[in-house]
Amino acid sequence: MNTKTEIFALIGNPVEHSLSPVMHNAVFALMGIDARYIALRTDSAGEAVNRIVTSGIRGGSITIPHKVSMMNYLDDISESARHIGAVNTFVHRDGILKGDNTDWIGIVRSLKESMTIKSKTIAILGAGGAARAAVYGIMQEGGIPIILNRTEQKGMELAKEFVCTYHPLKHIHDIRADVLINTTPVGMAPAIDAAPVADGVLKNFTWVMDIIYNPLKTALLRKAEAAGCCVINGLSMFVHQGAEQIWLWTGRTPPGDFMKTVVEKALET
Incomplete structure (x- = not known):
């Protein structure tokens, strides 16, 4: 230096x-x-x-x-x-x-390594900066985002801004989608045993992606695999x-x- x-x-x-x-x-x-x-x-x-x-x-x-x-x-x-x-x-x-x-580019390129985004219904956990990037990228590729967030006002505001669907996180049991993406920090090291959703809902999704890369296999992804889902970790993004x-x-x-x-x-x- x-x-x-x-x-x-x-x-x-x-x-x-x-x-x-x-x-x-x-x-x-x-x-x-x-x-x-x-x-x-x-x-x-x-x-x-x-x-x-x-x-x-x-x-x-x-x-x-x-x-x-x-x-x-x-x-x-x-x-x-x-x-x-x-x-x-x-x-x-x-x-x-x-x-x-560049978050949206990372999310889109990571998803496209495993699937075509166009016409896919993709549920997004969270309403922060990474969630915004995910919604934008998915819509750019012709996908259909659904926002799921614990704080209803924040989730509703984001859905209104991007003209897409919002559901309170407590209603996730009623959601069926091709992909679930976690954009929240829940499960990041050191709190590696935490998961943002209950195990029972994961069977409603074909793919589960977590943007967290440390650990590579979060509690969410471990539970998703056990539920028979295909998983994508946060390394590629x-x-x-x-x-x-x-x-x-x-x-x-x-x-x-x-x-x-x-x-x-x-x-x-």
């Missing part, structure tokens, strides 16, 4: 669990890019922007809880991120702070969205297989 090394950062709270630094730093080294990716725990989006500007951070990732609030502090926002109403990526260039969203971030930061396409291997090895240790 020297004075020419560009700094990229993960902005959020908490950030200690994330493997983004491991993945991105490995790719920078492989591709010969003089850059370092660090994790910055920040309590507010305003504090995050102040640290980005004063430290000369060139770009990075935005995670919980700043994906929506960060939008208020950006100079420019991509069309997709504006439609989604959340950002997970930023680029700081020529004094301009631009936000983007994590790699796809990260690869798209590197392209936005550097204009270069990173090797996805290498990124996947790096994360898998990190999860084993």
Whole structure:
């Protein structure tokens, strides 16, 4: 690391669990890019922007809880991120702070490795930034999203915004869909035994996807397999969205297989 090394950062709270630094730093080294990716725990989006500007951070990732609030502090926002109403990526260039969203690309590419999204009914657990990205991506591909959320007002507002269906989470027993996607943090390490829904409802879905990648097989996915569902873990989405971030930061396409291997090895240790 020297004075020419560009700094990229993960902005959020908490950030200690994330493997983004491991993945991105490995790719920078492989591709010969003089850059370092660090994790910055920040309590507010305003504090995050102040640290980005004063430290000369060139770009990075935005995670919980700043994906929506960060939008208020950006100079420019991509069309997709504006439609989604959340950002997970930023680029700081020529004094301009631009936000983007690669979560939807990660979700879509991950799903398309296993199925055609068009005409599929896809139930989405949650109504936060990742859920917004999922709804947007699914609709872009011609799928039919159904939002399921514990807080009714938030779920209804999201459904109204995207003109799709909402059901309270307590009514999940009545839902039948091709796919169930968990976009909530329920089941993430260290609370690995938690699941966002009861075991008995999983038989109503052919596929169950969890965007959590640590652990790779969450309690939800273990229970879904036991119920006879096909499952998709969060690794593919994590790699796809990260690869798209590197392209936005550097204009270069990173090797996805290498990124996947790096994360898998990190999860084993």
